[in-house]
Amino acid sequence: MIAYSLRSRLLAAAAGAIFVALAIAWLGMIWLFERHIEQREAAALIRDARILVSGLGTAPDGTPWADAAPVDPRFTQLASGRYWQISTTRGAAHSESLWDQSLAPPPRASATEWQIRRAEGPFGKRILLVERSVRPDRGGPMVLVQVATNDEELRTANAEFERELAMSLLLLWLVLLIAAYMQVRLGLRPLARIRTEMDRLRRSAQARLTQSYPREIEPLTTAINALADAREADLARARKRAADLAHSLKTPLAALSAQSRRAREAGAESAADGLDHAIAAVGAALEAELARARAAAARSASANAQASPLEMAERVIGVVERTEQGESIIFDVAIDEALRVPLRSDDLAEILGALIENAARYARRQIRIMGMTDNAAATVSLIIGDDGPGIADGRAEAALMRGGRLDEAGPGHGLGLAIVCDLVEATEGTLSLGRSDLGGLEVRLDWPMMVRA
Amino acid sequence: MRALVVEDDPDVGSDLATALTAAGFVVDLTSEGNEAWFKGGVEDYAVAILDLGLPRLDGLTVLKRWRAEGRSFPVLILTARGEWTEKVEGIEAGADDYLAKPFAMGELIARVRGLVRRAAGRVSAVLTVGKLRLDTSRMTATIDGHPIRLSPLEFRFLDFLGHQPGRVVSAVEIAEHLYGAADGNDSNAIEALVVRLRRKIGPDIVETRRGFGYTLADATS
Numbered sequence: 001m002i003a004y005s006l007r008s009r010l011l012a013a014a015a016g017a018i019f020v021a022l023a024i025a026w027l028g029m030i031w032l033f034e035r036h037i038e039q040r041e042a043a044a045l046i047r048d049a050r051i052l053v054s055g056l057g058t059a060p061d062g063t064p065w066a067d068a069a070p071v072d073p074r075f076t077q078l079a080s081g082r083y084w085q086i087s088t089t090r091g092a093a094h095s096e097s098l099w100d101q102s103l104a105p106p107p108r109a110s111a112t113e114w115q116i117r118r119a120e121g122p123f124g125k126r127i128l129l130v131e132r133s134v135r136p137d138r139g140g141p142m143v144l145v146q147v148a149t150n151d152e153e154l155r156t157a158n159a160e161f162e163r164e165l166a167m168s169l170l171l172l173w174l175v176l177l178i179a180a181y182m183q184v185r186l187g188l189r190p191l192a193r194i195r196t197e198m199d200r201l202r203r204s205a206q207a208r209l210t211q212s213y214p215r216e217i218e219p220l221t222t223a224i225n226a227l228a229d230a231r232e233a234d235l236a237r238a239r240k241r242a243a244d245l246a247h248s249l250k251t252p253l254a255a256l257s258a259q260s261r262r263a264r265e266a267g268a269e270s271a272a273d274g275l276d277h278a279i280a281a282v283g284a285a286l287e288a289e290l291a292r293a294r295a296a297a298a299r300s301a302s303a304n305a306q307a308s309p310l311e312m313a314e315r316v317i318g319v320v321e322r323t324e325q326g327e328s329i330i331f332d333v334a335i336d337e338a339l340r341v342p343l344r345s346d347d348l349a350e351i352l353g354a355l356i357e358n359a360a361r362y363a364r365r366q367i368r369i370m371g372m373t374d375n376a377a378a379t380v381s382l383i384i385g386d387d388g389p390g391i392a393d394g395r396a397e398a399a400l401m402r403g404g405r406l407d408e409a410g411p412g413h414g415l416g417l418a419i420v421c422d423l424v425e426a427t428e429g430t431l432s433l434g435r436s437d438l439g440g441l442e443v444r445l446d447w448p449m450m451v452r453a
Numbered sequence: 454m455r456a457l458v459v460e461d462d463p464d465v466g467s468d469l470a471t472a473l474t475a476a477g478f479v480v481d482l483t484s485e486g487n488e489a490w491f492k493g494g495v496e497d498y499a500v501a502i503l504d505l506g507l508p509r510l511d512g513l514t515v516l517k518r519w520r521a522e523g524r525s526f527p528v529l530i531l532t533a534r535g536e537w538t539e540k541v542e543g544i545e546a547g548a549d550d551y552l553a554k555p556f557a558m559g560e561l562i563a564r565v566r567g568l569v570r571r572a573a574g575r576v577s578a579v580l581t582v583g584k585l586r587l588d589t590s591r592m593t594a595t596i597d598g599h600p601i602r603l604s605p606l607e608f609r610f611l612d613f614l615g616h617q618p619g620r621v622v623s624a625v626e627i628a629e630h631l632y633g634a635a636d637g638n639d640s641n642a643i644e645a646l647v648v649r650l651r652r653k654i655g656p657d658i659v660e661t662r663r664g665f666g667y668t669l670a671d672a673t674s
Binding site for chain 1: 462464465467468472506533534535536537538540541544545549550551554555556557558567602604605606628631632638639641642643645646648649
């Protein structure tokens with residue numbers, strides 16, 4: 001496929017079309033101009049001829065005479081370019097300007113109207129002449145009256161007009177070309193915008209082309225948006241299938257570990273060990289896949305999502321309070337009821353659950369959960385602190401690494417902190433570790449404040 | 454002791470039954486929600502292990518129906534997804550503990566034993582202090598007949614104060630009762646507990662005598 005430019009195509013077409021139109025206009029205008037000039041000249045000649053006719057007569061020998069001649073001095077100057085001649089078959093008379101020359105008779109002269117004709121004239125010049133046959137005396141011979149003028153001047157005038165017209169039309173052509181260029185540029189500008197928006201679309205499955213396009217381009221953008229919808233739906237379906245697959249494997253895994261226990265009871269220790277190993281590996285892979293799916297879902301939902309940290313913290317505490325680790329811990333919740341964070345309730349539950357459960361594992365008596373907004377920094381923050389031993393300063397970094405845990409020594413609960421990190425990151429938040437004023441670990445979560453429309 | 458196992462996967466179900474039998478339970482195994490609901494309603498179980506993902510009648514509904522009918526035996530729920538939303542819903546529906554699949558059988562047995570032990574320790578008695586009514590067998594509380602959700606710690610706090618009418622109990626003494634030991638920082642923790650408790654049951658039931666301790670308001674009358 002040959003790459004071609006829409007712009008140069010449109011410009012070439014416009015240039016060609018405008019040129020042809022202007023050329024036709026040029027031909028038409030010079031034709032009109034010539035006709036107009038010729039008619040004006042002919043009218044002047046006819047006026048002179050009428051003066052001749054008014055005093056026309058014939059001598060008895062048949063030679064014509066005119067006792068009234070046009071007063072134009074050019075008729076008296078030799079070879080001036082203005083001539084008249086009256087002639088019969090017997091003889092002729094003519095203006096002084098003709099000197100020894102004569103005007104050639106027409107092949108067939110009309111007796112009823114003035115005829116305009118171009119012919120080879122005296123002194124080797126071409127002339128424009130009007131002529132007509134008149135019978136001045138009843139019963140007398142026909143007199144051919146001819147008045148002529150040099151054609152050269154007309155031709156010069158015409159040529160000049162043609163040239164000037166061509167120049168100005170050429171100028172007009174250039175102006176129109178510039179206009180066409182501007183038009184094409186302006187007309188194609190929305191396409192350039194589509195390109196930048198498509199770039200955004202490629203990077204994010206949620207992005208769409210804006211609706212503010214010209215009517216002609218709208219079908220295209222609508223089609224592209226529909227395609228993007230389909231892509232996003234496909235993506236969501238794929239993620240959901242991956243998650244469903246991971247979930248559906250859990251029960252078989254549990255069944256498999258039952259088999260492993262049975263094998264162990266039957267004395268097949270090493271087989272059971274291998275089985276347990278494989279089960280643990282598959283389980284870890286499933287958890288990782290689910291965490292990925294959850295983070296992806298959180299990312300795609302974070303645009304308009306909001307959750308109440310107070311409500312979710314209380315609900316999660318309600319769960320943790322029932323566990324062995326949480327049942328003797330006092331929870332100090334200081335979150336404003338109206339506080340909202342920009343993520344889905346499910347994801348907030350996952351984050352708070354993992355963090356509060358982790359805190360409960362290490363807290364001695366108390367866990368404090370605070371929520372606050374910082375209007376200057378435009379952030380909304382949740383802080384979970386406990387009065388446990390905390391973690392050594394140097395280990396905070398390691399704990400935050402993907403897959404790391406705050407409790408590398410203790411019995412971990414899967415990917416607890418890793419999923420918190422993923423979710424916080426997916427919802428454009430940040431997570432930082434510090435020392436709580438209760439004495440233990442403090443986990444601080446910050447999200448950019450939601451812009452309210 | 455009788456245990457009800459509700460699990461639709463036959464392998465996991467029989468594995469659970471085997472392990473619980475080995476741990477000394479008499480196990481009823483069912484794989485279907487409606488049957489579980491019926492059995493839980495008429496039989497007397499020490500504990501129930503309930504899978505949430507059951508065909509037809511799901512586990513959460515079964516649990517809610519049991520609790521609505523006043524069945525108070527401890528219930529451990531098994532969740533396939535292991536999501537916190539699921540755990541929250543399960544606990545709010547009346548479960549006492551949860552485990553996510555796949556689980557280690559040893560941990561499940563330990564949790565079940567813990568549940569049974571805690572339930573067995575409850576003395577069947579009802580304590581009334583003014584508007585507050587504590588049912589110590591089911592660890593539930595009501596104010597003017599409206600049920601409120603208390604954490605085990607909060608329940609034990611109220612129970613402790615309720616059994617000492619008219620006496621102002623110091624934070625240290627409370628901490629010693631709740632934790633078995635106390636140190637200087639515990640008064641802050643007890644204060645936090647009271648603040649949280651007041652948010653649930655209103656400001657006037659637990660009174661603070663600054664410098665001395667806490668007492669229940671209507672206990673004197």
